[in-house]
Amino acid sequence: MTTELTPAALRQRIRSGEHTTNTSGLCNGFVQCNMVILPKDWATDFLKFCQANPKPCPLLGMSEAGSWEIPELAANLDVRSDLPSYKIFEDGQVVNEVTDIADYWRDDLVTFMLGCSFSFEEALIADGLEVRNIAEDVNVPMYRTNIPCRTAGRFSGTTVVSMRPFQAADAIRSVQICTRFPSVHGAPIHLGDPELIGIEDINKPDFGDAVSIHEGELPVFWACGVTPQVALEHAKPPFCITHSPGCMLVTDIRNSKLAIM
Template identity: 60%
Template sequence: MLATSMTASTVFGAQGIADVNHVRQLIRQGVWQSHTSGLAGDHVQGNLVILPEAEANDFLRFCQRNPKPCPVLAVSEPGQPQLPTLGQDIDIRTDLPKYHVWRNGEMVGAISDITDLWRDDLVSFVLGCSFSFEFALLEAGLRLRHIDEGKNVAMYRTNIPTQAAGLFHGPMVVSMRPMLAKDAIRAIQVTSRFPNVHGAPVHLGDPSLIGIADLQQPDYGDAVSIKAGEIPVFWACGVTPQAAIVQARPAFCITHAPGAMLITDLLNQQLASF
């Protein structure tokens, strides 16, 4: 039975977390193919974009011009599946629970191993992920609804434009966490310390102001309950490149499936700016 039909507590224990090496091995073996929110919580997680070298420079400039949704943690050499600055044992072809395969801007497959698709010209980009600052939020005593409900975080395309670079452009994608106002203020303080994993929120309150019509209809991830007195708090999201890929329509591309991240050897505290 695959983990897509199992709970985190079944696979990883009652708390749904585990040693990073144990997590990575179960992902590499295909045992866990679901989202990674709450797993190996003190370790940095990363979004993934893999492109042919011919498009890599444009994409790197896109990230540099849009550091809030696209903070670069590592870039591989062409054809190299290893990312030693993120972990000596990492193999980018096997170490995410699920990958999306794109051709000409359309997602054509969702698989758990991209070894058979690997090419000598592919460049891997790992971008900071909000799952990293979630650990700091939890340590600060803030509850996160999607974790409490056992769901992936809710993500939405917005009307906030990114700065174009070459082929790449499109709307910013955001992730949303409902909070009481006092908790939102604390969350701003906590996440401001982590600019390499999206930093402080980009919007609070009325979702229509950033082009979101219905919070119960996320573009990616799962809808969560919003309780009386809570406001939605929105952070820039590393799924933004996938919206740009739809616009750029590169002939070939591989990304993480939303919520299914690379778990690195880095500790979240190593990315804190103060």
């Protein structure tokens, strides 16, 4: 596997079962997406939740009910097989983790694709900033906060954030860079003292891995795509499918196309 694969070629390898692990670092330059699949009778509430909480839940595309295609994101897409790994939820609990969801498919399922931090991390690195979780080759640290989401129908909860430490001047630069990308979480939502947003111990993330914070660095916090998963845990829809962590949809859209300027 090289990073020179096109998104279409990578999706084909995934579909054929040749690639079953995470997609980070693959197809550099192309947008990757978090995925949520819900029955139609839950889909409107989820759509409203995304609409009400665009920073943690930036919706890039959604399917018609029963369709496995989202043509605006990827040609010849089959969401049932084109992600490396899927989690199957029943009543809010994980009941299985699979590499193909054909056996679970139903005609009432609606697929949502949400922007992911890989896109803005690429923009930060392209500007010369060191993204610590990438430098240390670990998952980004993520934390539950006390920042409420806007409730929409049966979906509610608090915001989960990801954290990357920067010197102040780079933190300011990260605000400028990420402001250009509102559809992949946009600008940070907090920086500095973690306790102000309800994080007790910055060295003990609720998800992902801790990273080093060097002398003089500020922790900078972005709204995170795990937020909708927490909202799903609370709402407990009878049936739901998500991607497995790090095993994203790789789209045909270039990250640069998401820049609003």
